[in-house]
Amino acid sequence: MRKPGSMKGLEELGRVRLSPNFFFRDFLHSEIASFYGLSNSPEDPDLAIEVGTHLCEELLEPLQASFGRLHIRSAYRSREVNDFGNRNKLNCSSNQGSAAGHIWDMHDADGRMGATACIVIPCVWDRFQAPGDWQRLAWWIHDHLPYASLQFFPKLWAVNVQWHEKPMRLITSFAEPRGTLTRPGMDNHMADHADLYPGFPSMTR
Numbered sequence: 414m415r416k417p418g419s420m421k422g423l424e425e426l427g428r429v430r431l432s433p434n435f436f437f438r439d440f441l442h443s444e445i446a447s448f449y450g451l452s453n454s455p456e457d458p459d460l461a462i463e464v465g466t467h468l469c470e471e472l473l474e475p476l477q478a479s480f481g482r483l484h485i486r487s488a489y490r491s492r493e494v495n496d497f498g499n500r501n502k503l504n505c506s507s508n509q510g511s512a513a514g515h516i517w518d519m520h521d522a523d524g525r526m527g528a529t530a531c532i533v534i535p536c537v538w539d540r541f542q543a544p545g546d547w548q549r550l551a552w553w554i555h556d557h558l559p560y561a562s563l564q565f566f567p568k569l570w571a572v573n574v575q576w577h578e579k580p581m582r583l584i585t586s587f588a589e590p591r592g593t594l595t596r597p598g599m600d601n602h603m604a605d606h607a608d609l610y611p612g613f614p615s616m617t618r
Contacts, residue, residue, distance in 0.1 A: 461517040478618055583596045
């Protein structure tokens with residue numbers, strides 16, 4: 414697919430179906446782009462579609478099937494939008510740091526591909542708002558899904574969910590307790606965590 418160079422081209426990209434329940438349009442909204450009049454469309458649509466399909470099919474679809482509707486907070490960012498957000502301290506990392514993350518159509522420094530979406534799962538937030546409750550969801554995802562990295566935030570337990578062709582299996586958080594919950598090599602990484610999320614649904618695809 415060509416880089417969208419017109420409204421019609423952007424419409425065509427938006428209609429691309431990444432998985433049974435998600436279309437590319439679901440991931441194009443950017444408050445930064447909307448407010449500052451920036452373009453949030455990929456330079457390499459084919460790469461963005463490829464990694465977005467992995468993200469949706471392997472992570473977002475099973476999450477939605479298991480927990481109900483997902484709310485997408487922030488997902489695809491163009492290089493222009495991400496760089497603007499970084500330079501103006503709008504909660505965006507550098508383009509290099511966001512490659513194969515929020516910038517779906519940019520390979521990382523190792524030449525690998527990936528994609529990130531920041532999501533909220535309303536039914537989890539509605540039931541579990543005590544300090545540290547984000548860890549329940551973190552361990553459920555860790556035990557059930559092939560995520561590359563998860564990064565949690567205090568508001569609504571929003572979480573950056575990343576698919577990557579070489580997953581790190583790293584979970585970090587800006588919500589308390591802040592820092593690293595698990596990564597390969599930590600004692601808790603390979604344990605059975607089912608007792609940490611009682612009442613959570615079984616895996617559904």
